[in-house]
Amino acid sequence: MKSSRNVMTFAGGIHPHGDGKSLSCYTPVQTAPLLDKYLVILAQNAGKAPVPVVKKGDTVKKYQLLAQADGVISANLHSPTSGVVSDIREIQGTMGVPTPAIEITSDGLDEGASPFDPITDWKNVDVEQLKQRVVEAGIVGMGGASFPTHVKLSPPEGKTVDTLILNGAECEPYLTADHRLMQEFPEKVIRGAAIFGRILNIKNIFVGVEINKLDAIAALEHYAEEYGVKVAYLRVRYPQGSEKQLINAITGRTVKSGTLPMDAGCVVQNVATCAALDDAVTLGIPLVERIVTVTGEVVVHPGNFKLKIGTPALEAVRFAGGITEEPGKLVFGGPMMGFAQRSFQVPVCKNTSGILLIPQKQAYNFESSGCIHCGRCVQGCPMHLVPCLLSTAIEAGRFDLAEANHVMDCMECGSCAYVCPDHRPLVQNVRRAKAELRKQMNANKEK
Amino acid sequence: MTLYTALIVMGLLGLTLGAIIGVFVKLFKVEQDNRAELALELLPGANCGGCGKAGCADFARALAAGEVMPGNCPVSSLEQRAAIALALEIDAGSVARKQAVVCCRADIGAEEMNYNGIQDCNAANLVAGGPTTCRYGCLGLGSCARVCPFGAIEIIGRVAVVHPELCTGCGQCARICPRNVIKMVPANANIHVYCNSPEKAAVKRSLCKAGCLGCRKCEKLLPGKIKFDGLLAVVDYDATDAITPADIEKCNCPVHGIMTEKERCAVAREAAGGKRV
């Protein structure tokens, strides 16, 4: 294993110039004022959506359970504030398709007691109790994939996990939510990591942080030793925060294609997830708010805001002082992997790390006249694929060829399309192929 | 002398090679089914896949093997089917000919959305649920038009329109459409309800002004000719008493969603300002 003092990285990837982080990384996290209405989308986790346990007209307190997890790969949902369930209806979801959501009309009091007992003595309590708390508090991966965290805490028989890695790389341009979180609440992050370490019985805990966040690193190191956590310095390179690349950079291990990080003996958690776990354990409060970066060149006061789950994007923009000109694109998440939204009414979810407004002149970024085989996408691909040839095959309808060239290994990080001088929609082609191949796979299964 | 040597050598060579070829022809003879070849000649040869087989040759083999009937070819005319049946001495079978219809009028009812990316319906449908206001409507990027072996689909404005006189009902377009907005209907029907959204009227109204409101006026006025699939009116193609243009006027749909194919085409052209895209 490499020493944690070295600056680590992986092969491939890109270095986005002008990463826009300075727009929002210097202002402290602000807590957003209370809103009238919150729209809590039910399906906020990967897997099955939870089942609502409240109905229209019910009065709810803050932190009260709104929906109960349905099965193992599912997560509980809690009320972000006190008020009345004014409606349960379909709204525009973060993926563009209508999805059921619970509308909470606030009573303006924002009151409610924490539903769980704080576990201050987490170092000695039964591990099952801690695991139970993760399930109850509805904690999901807050980096983007929103995979229910408790699933990652129960390694299947025969798999030994010896390393826990906290993902504080935040390699996405423009986003600074994790940066501010690590800088302002380092103890929460580190303690959350230690609790994860206790649950998984791991002593080998790393926090990977890119070295463009030296202030955050300093803050983390202040607490790191106390909780037995090591801070790993990472080179500023996109996608340093991708699970497989992070594991490779810090431990030198390679997660084999088609396997999970657990198979390489690693578990990766986002720093925001750790902070949420710390809240759930030491304070006894479920996951109902998160730090969101509201940013973009057209935002008046870009910054980080503690937003309740269910805050519509429009209100988040209002907190950030509004806009200077009409944006050309609204993106949830970072600019490299985030999703373009259809309207400003889409609410913040557990995995929304950023709300990014892109100016109109940058909104049309795909215009292809022909691949010139420059090979920049090949150099940039962190999975060492050949995106240009994949895309050409897909455009010709040769999904079999794309599959043979490992299109399924692509993680859609967007490095290829970022560097493409021809502005080809390479990632969209890959998505198309993946959808088509999954369809074929399902059809074969049915046969 | 040289001349004779050359003649003898070439003659022997020719004989030997000819003999080898003859032997190999006997040894590796592939049993050809004359019936399949005959059927293949009589089939339309569009290789459209509408029958569910991998092209006409595959269908011809299936015909010869008696697995399918000539009527299973959706593209062939009645005369062609009869000819095949006669040639193979089998029953023609009867499968009603179909045609495709794009049940959407987003070009006149819905706002156009800004989209930047691959000009392909299946790819576009993956971006934020597809760049249309209504998620059941036609995307208008022409995947169906590109896949149609007969050139029967035209993108007029930003919605696909089927030209029924060219459509043979092979169903390729319906298979590739990510929105399932292309319906396969009996070929003799020429009046359809041009909407595909099963959503509530209030939701639909906010997305598209041309969507079926589900008011059930048509069902009441034209009993047995129009039925309801949830909240969406559809023409009952199995009705004994088919819907007529006079019925459209009688019903007077509030969104004019019931129309003939000809009218639909004219409306689309008018909306697109006569320009072809």
Place this chain on the structure above:
Amino acid sequence: MSDVVNDNIKLPTGEKLVLSSSPHLSSGSSLRKIMGGVLLALVPQIAASVWLFGIKALFIIVYTAVCCVAAEALWCKLADKDVWRNISDCSACVTGVLLAMCLPVTVPLYVPPLGAVLAIWLAKQVYGGIGNNPFNPALVARVGLLIALPAAMTLWTPSRGMKQMDYPEKQLFYTAENIQKISNKENVDGVSCATPLGAMKNIEKIPGRSEDAVNNFADLDSWEMIARYAIGDRAGCLGETCAPALILGFFILVALNLINWKVPVIFVGTVAFITGMVNIICPGISPNALFHVLNGGLLLGAIFMATDMVTSPITGRGCAVFACGCGILTSVIRLWGNYPEGVSFAILFMNALVPLIDRWCGKRPFGYVAKR
């Protein structure tokens, strides 16, 4: 939603939201910038050619470039493509300048338009335009012209220094009649001469030399001559002579990240290695390696033609194989072929193998174990 209405805050309406797939950022590079970079890297050599061959060189370069752009525009017009979009990426302009680099300064004025049609129509647009051509358009045009119009394409005139009386070893490059003309300073501009590579091929025809004499090339690759070749003071195409200018172009291309540095280095290295070894083992066949590196179109081809993104392999390993193949073929054609120069044929031949090389030299994706 909120009842706190603040009129000072401008809120988005969301009317102009664009839907697109991620990523939503772009590095800002474009075809036009890449082609502009290549043109920039060609500027030193353009200047050198004007210095060596006179102002007519600049005219030929501009004329050829204009011909290529016109050919591109005409094709796009006829093929119903967007004319401005196709010519504004400057690729036709780059092709034109590169083609001009492969022409002698004496080239008749009907040749560049022919070359432009060959390059843009036959070598590029029939394959579907930019990015789809398997062969380098400029080289296709050069080879096409060389085969169709050999006289016009190989009529070399002396460079600046060769017109002076003190140019060494004149008898190798001029006929006796022309030497007389130069010494009399009469009609110096009209005389023709041979390139060093041409002189190398014809050396045994000079009276008093035999085919297998050991010191055949002693006067061709002496240090004095090498110094002349190095500054480009020799007969040859417009763009191939001045080594320092071409090497400056190489550094510009590498600095702008427009080429894989391996291709020129390995290409030139392979040629130097093979010719050097042959020179050491049997000096009667080949002059020394420096002669081969500095003469002919090797540097131009290695730096500007073999590195053409469209027609070279994608991966680094593939580029190494490609460059190595180019080097071997060039050496073989130069030493044992009929043509004095083999760079263009070598590159075109290797262009044809690029899809295969790409296939063989693919990368192993992350997370896969090496096959043993």
